[in-house]
Amino acid sequence: MRLSFDRSVEGFRQTFLAWLADNRPSPEEMAADPALSSGHAPPWARRWTRTMFDAGWLVPGWPPERGGRNASPLEQLVYLEEMARADVPRSTNPQGLGIIAPSILDYGSEEQIGSYAMPILRGERTGCLGMSEPGAGSDLAALSTRAVLDGDQFVINGQKVWTSGANHADFCFLFCRTDPSAAKHKGISVVLVDIDTPGVSVRPLPELVAPEYPELNEVFFTDVVVPAANLVGTLNDGWAMANGSLAHERGMVWVSSVMALDASMRHMLDAAPGWLSKLRSGERAVAAAMVADLYVDTQAVRCLGYRGFGKLMRGGSAPEQALMKLFSSETRQRLGLVAAEVEGAASVTVSPQGARGPFLAVDEASTWMEQYFRSFGLTISAGSSEIQRNIIAEKVLGLPRS
């Protein structure tokens, strides 16, 4: 066990920080034109993603030919932490960078890599993930959007829901059923569908706060025709890719969720003295203890992440990773809740219409109450907290199925 990093990793950190200082977009530049959803890349974001890619800093763990520099896992950790500390996004299309591009690089054809994956890495295109469906909820195996192979093209009909960023994305990495007669999880494939293909229609689903910046969408497919060459990987092998996609997401998500939590905690600690000064001593001590409790949680999430990381580095399985989504999302939620409670009466005021954060239109610009409500996106999507608990109970603790 060690707390400090060794010298070579610290050297990597300095190299990156120096480059970052010289090349990063300014907070003003980002705030002037924030991304409107996770499918949107404003001009500065496109430039910045491209700049990182060209310098080998977009995905440093990858080989140079894919825009990386073969950075070690520890170096990648340092890189991600410093990016977060600098308050700069790697991409405003995180599912594109984190899930879609790597999946296409792993499973796709050279043409797909050239037309979809590399453009994401170069900040030229954005993608969205078509997974959830009405009625199927979190149960991907129950999806019913059909893609029928008809000669050299697919004809697609169906509906997706909760599709992040579809209202701005250029294309969709679409999970659909290609063999309705096969067992539920066996007849699923992935097809790439450009959003401007005739028959695709996107209906934004504004959220319960900041409805002026919708992030989620319903996406309807009516007799949508795409070339058979848009099939990613093998026909009916989508289930394996779904697990691959989610693994990509999980591998990426723990550091960013820890860092996001850290940033929220910093904001809370900055704001807390102002809130506390309005309270009487008895109230203040209780409120301060609530804040301190969140601080403990935040540090615990980080340490738990580091422990899981340590196990992964040794090639072991890391049950801590399975806890990370649950713990970090619930901590984030509790943080918004406690912040709004301690803030008191002022917490009922909403952020001004059109308030914009430094690189996302919402989130940082939201009030604590709004952040609390928005945090349910974290505990509901990508496997709700209830599903996470079922998974941990059965897969990690070995409890029998119900």
Add this chain to the structure above:
Amino acid sequence: MRLSFDRSVEGFRQTFLAWLADNRPSPEEMAADPALSSGHAPPWARRWTRTMFDAGWLVPGWPPERGGRNASPLEQLVYLEEMARADVPRSTNPQGLGIIAPSILDYGSEEQIGSYAMPILRGERTGCLGMSEPGAGSDLAALSTRAVLDGDQFVINGQKVWTSGANHADFCFLFCRTDPSAAKHKGISVVLVDIDTPGVSVRPLPELVAPEYPELNEVFFTDVVVPAANLVGTLNDGWAMANGSLAHERGMVWVSSVMALDASMRHMLDAAPGWLSKLRSGERAVAAAMVADLYVDTQAVRCLGYRGFGKLMRGGSAPEQALMKLFSSETRQRLGLVAAEVEGAASVTVSPQGARGPFLAVDEASTWMEQYFRSFGLTISAGSSEIQRNIIAEKVLGLPRS
């Protein structure tokens, strides 16, 4: 809705209080010879129960011929509250007075009433309830203790567990299987078994604290022979009686659990300033808020009880009654927990061996930590909190069975 009692009820209260002041056993008398378990009645307790019975104050809601005075429900409420406030028990054999005697009066023969029910009411005998069995847990329908009718006698074999007070009780109100071929809950009967019958053996199960005063027991029955006349009610009709028994218990329990909680809260509020004085201001405010929270719970339990009582008085069903056991037992438990936490380092000291309360050997004489541990008796027995939640979910909220 009304908060205050009307004049006639207040008159009843004054009459009772005057009688109580003149007749009650003194705290010293009770403390000198406390009951050792819920099956034990020391001489003062026997005298006191008899005194109440003779004066019509043991079960005031019953008709005079059974030792009551036809008190109204509101009068009974006042009576129970004043008894609790005076810190005097009606009986040190509560399951005898609250469940066994009324069940025998409802279902038993005249001989059984004369030999078992009335002696309980006159403080002459004590009873215990033989329900739980190893393996069957809270599931009465799964019991396997057999009573075989052989001519004019039953031959009983089997084992009970968690039997309160069996180590001191005179007889057992025993649930046993009399028709093994019938559906699970259909072949059950109740038989009265004197504890000194050959073949009955009682093994105390000391608890995790104060093991020197065991309350729970295993009771073994090996070829125990009792007269067929000891069958209570109809053969194979024990299931109905079990529900009746428990209803007797619930009808009685809500007031006493509210009052017990109230008494604990008073003790806690008495002790709290001493604990708080040892804390720094920041700690103190948090600790005081924890105590205040318990106070709120305690008052809420009482009000919830009153609401359910109001509905019952109108003849309506009272879902609040179903919540009462859950809420009051969990509040009691939290109270012990919080008290021990606020008490701090001193909470690790145990009560001196042989410490005795005013009318029970344990409980009042226990430390807060011991009370916390003992409180699991409340949340585990007579339908654990988990089972209560299942019941409320299905019976009260109408949720589908799992």
Add this chain to the structure above:
Amino acid sequence: MDFELTNDQQELRDAVRAVLATACPPSMVRQVYESKADDGASRAAPLWRQMVQLDWPALTIPEPFGGLGLGYVELAVVVEELGRAVAPTPFVSTATQFVPMVRQAGTSEQQDTFLRPVAEAGSTGTLALAEDDGRWEAASVATTARPVGDSWVLDGKKSFVFDGATADEVAVVARQEGTSGDEGLGVFVVAQASLTSRPADVIDPSQPLAEVLLDNVAVPADRMLVAPGDPRAVETINRAIQEATAAIAIGMTGTCRAIFEITLQYAKDREQYGRPIGSFQALKHRLVDMYLAVERATSLAYFAALTIAEDDERRGLAVAMAKAAAGDCQRLVVQDGLQLHGGVGFTWEHDLHFYLKRAKSANALFGSALMQRAAIVSRLGLVLDEPAGSEAP
């Protein structure tokens, strides 16, 4: 002693519920949510007119001044139902804040002047108490009242005033210059036209709040309810605050019950993995805990109502407990109600968020659970070193 509604009270509840079911469905709340602020008030106006016709605002106004002269429990019944429907209406500000202050503090002439229009013509009123620091207590008031001839001149800024931009009359708590704490407090009724109000942009537009600016506002003597320096001022003001605070707590329990009921129904209807999600044991147990929290809060809310109705000495403590319990309740039912709905409840299109926002918002107003708990600590005598002059209302 009876903690169950009388038949009359039960009938009142049924009547209110029936009216709101048609006059205040979620679609009407949505219209208010999706309107501009001014427009929202006008959309809510028909509901208020109907309530006036049904004599609801007159409920607790004494009969000599045109009211029905009923008690606090009847008021509680109406307020709970309004909370259950997230009704956008000036009822809360008028009947639970303005009316009690005038009733507690006003002379017969003043009660006739200010309450009769409420009872008979649906005039509205509110209470301007809290300021920037968000504390609903007399001792924290900084707004000043300065005698000038026969009149008084008010100066200051009030925040979080319920319906402060629309109420016809505003009861303002102010203090004589140079006083602090519980000294020098007075109450004045100021007409909307005499002050400047600024609507706040709030998370729950169905309950509008406003800043009220008092910039050298002259108030004639007949609009002075409590004279600054009156030794009974604090007691009078606190009693009115207690009535107002209890009403918020009672409304919250109604809103929380609605969240619970909506979620319970959803758990029965919504299927996942081929069975209703309400058949999953973990969800069942959470629904039971929500139910318990709602019952706990409701029990304490009506206990507080009873202590006010019968002027029981426990009323201050009971109100603090009711508001604290309502706050605990919303914390749980908002959390689990939203979580159990999954993505659907997360959308603007679903009605659930109206209830969630009302519950959250009401917790923060008139003293949060955090503050109420500190007040309970103080009332239980558990404070060993609290500075003087900070008695909770």
Add this chain to the structure above:
Amino acid sequence: MDFELTNDQQELRDAVRAVLATACPPSMVRQVYESKADDGASRAAPLWRQMVQLDWPALTIPEPFGGLGLGYVELAVVVEELGRAVAPTPFVSTATQFVPMVRQAGTSEQQDTFLRPVAEAGSTGTLALAEDDGRWEAASVATTARPVGDSWVLDGKKSFVFDGATADEVAVVARQEGTSGDEGLGVFVVAQASLTSRPADVIDPSQPLAEVLLDNVAVPADRMLVAPGDPRAVETINRAIQEATAAIAIGMTGTCRAIFEITLQYAKDREQYGRPIGSFQALKHRLVDMYLAVERATSLAYFAALTIAEDDERRGLAVAMAKAAAGDCQRLVVQDGLQLHGGVGFTWEHDLHFYLKRAKSANALFGSALMQRAAIVSRLGLVLDEPAGSEAP
């Protein structure tokens, strides 16, 4: 940066676990529980002798004084396993309280005098810090040290001293007469024979506590580790307290993990209504929450261990977080562990209660979660009006 045990550390853990599995099964703990106090110590003696043979007490004693010179992480590994086995042993008092104090404060001669017997002969020691008010912090000490010639004379009463009735040497924190707060503090090593100790009757007899009476006890100068008035006294004492506190937290996580594992196994084995109770979803989710609490506490416990091992500036905060998290963890796992066991766990005959009592007891000692959280508040700078001189250790 590596939050996983090295191979050596992993081997140490496996070795300790293997030894304890045979030398310290629950039946051995039961013998201690069911013995009279003095007898309990003698029943635990063989385990201690074995630990001494295996060089565990020597672990963090510097090599020049006969020790192994290993770091705090290795110590943590042993302490966690001891907690997991609820081991009745003077290891905690000796290796995590006495040794750090002597190591932090003693001269080379003193370290040789007091640590070598521990490393080589299994001599035991402890730390006498807290007094009647149950606060493990230098500023609260009232015991006095008075210079008399070359010696010092100690007067006072120490409470909750781990193994205080049996430890060979007792490190006593005292202060010069007339001083208060952080001023005038000193540390002395007093032999058991020189003081009067009185065993306490405690809920966890596997970790005996005692009162230590210092009635005019003369201590020669060579037994003075820190001279009263030494400006570095508070810093030195606090560092030793931090090591001791972290060890309690780490031991608690071991005990909590044992409770979790025992309960998990029970949930798999125990059948009700014809299926393992661990297949009921509500229980599953509670077991996951127990697991999460244990992992949370363990993560913070080892973070604290690392900050001590590397003398990181966050060590004070990290130790407070570790003890707070361990306290939160025991609150949950004791509650749910006992509840999920049902009646069986409620009996004296079942071993579960050894673990429950150790966890509860450890929370109350060396600063409960409640106190640690207040210390974190203070370290985060969230205290606006804390009186001076009350810095947490």
